[in-house]
Amino acid sequence: MLVPIFKMILCSSLLIGIYYLFLQREKMFRFNRFYLLFALVFSYVIPFVKINLPAVSQQKDQLIFDEIPTQQLIQNANQTSQFDWMNFILIASVLVSIVLIIKSVISIKKIIELKGIDINYQNQKVKLIEKNLPPFSFWNKIYLNKSYFENQIIDNRIFQHEKTHIVQKHSLDILFLEILRVISWFNPALYFYKKAMTDNHEFLADESIIQQKNNVKDYQQLILSEILQTQNLSLTHQFNYNNTKKRFIMMTTKKSKFERTKKLFVVSAFAGLSFLFVQKVYASEIETVTQPIPTEIAGNNFKKLDTIPHRIEGKNNVKLKNSKKVKTPPAPKEFKENELPIPPPPPPAVNAKPAEFPEGINALRKDFSQNFDSSAFGKKDGVLKTSIYISIDENGKTTDIKAEGPNQAFNDEAVRSMKISTADKVWKPATEDGKESATVFKFPITMNFQ
Incomplete structure (x- = not known):
């Protein structure tokens, strides 16, 4: 079991490394989203797949x-039993997973229990909250402070940005990653996947705003004004400072002429890693x-x-507990003609x-x-x-x-x-x-x- 888990961690690490080296700066956000999701599924499945190969010899x-x-x-x-380290590790892993599940449930509960008024704005569920937080979205609802709803209108750029997260179901990606984090918290690569995935979601949302012919500089100014506010809610999409520079760069980046080449390289990488990490069973006669x-x-x-x-010490003898020296039995008694020996008693059942x-x-x-x-x-x-x-x-x-x-x-x-x-x-x-x-x-x- 340990070997497939090690392969899972190594494979997911290699694939996220490929993403950061070749894909993160490319303006092909939909492909990158698919890559990140598929890379996770691939890494967690392929080490447990077995393929039968022909025998390497004719013997x-x-x-x-x-x-x-x-x-x-x-x-x-x-x-005589010894301490079972494997059971200890298994129990410890389960306990850590339970703690992470509780933390995730608490995070979701905090979002759901935010006080506010639910409205329907342009056929979209919106919750006007009392707490002073920047706009964010979770699942199928947009959350924003009442101050954003002036004269019954929400800034269309903010609204469309958060609505894009909902329409493209970005919350599913985050929840899927959270499930993997719960069951495999020991995989350090998941931290980098979450960061890459969150950045990619923001790039997709920004792209939807730019495609509506909004002024790029005005939109960037809006983002800067929003990031001055902070929030501590996980599992959500919101304006934040950490990836602002990347977002500004991607807004003005042109598509690369090497996109097709990099896509072909990625496909080849998956093929090579498939053979490397799959469980190979050689058929032998x-x-x-x-x-x-x-x-x-x-x-x-x-x-x-x-x-x-x-x-x-390499010897073939075995040592029994409480073993004793055994004396050579006496020579059998000689019997006279026509005198039969007394048969030994039957062995105890x-x-x-x-x-x-x-x-x-x-x-x-x-x-x-x-x-x-x-x-x-x-x-x-x-x-x-x-x-x-x-x-x-x-x-x-x-x-x-x-x-x-x-x-x-x-x-x-x-x-x-x-x-x-x-x-x-x-x-x-x-x-x-x-x-x-x-x-x-x-x-x-x-x-x-x-």
């Missing part, structure tokens, strides 16, 4: 599974083989341990059931085979083996996945593939004496590179 590899994976019940799981377990050990596939086994993958073990093998990318390995690797340990809690949730084998790259790919295969899947938990219990699912695999 047919064998992926071998043991017929019966082993499991190990975990006792005293609460004593993998032959799946199920390797039977010998009869004498097939039944012993469910063991009970106090802790999960860990490799110690273990009332335990292993955890089960939702669609069964074969479905897990199939998903794992499809997600496994063998393109990084070849004939030189020969036969590679690893054992995947899947920790499953008493609720059937996968809590940890590790792999132990001599080849670290093979281990990493096995873990990656298994995480994808088990993502959002809830196992049927293991049970012991009728109670759900945490378990470790051991999944040995062997890959034969021919």
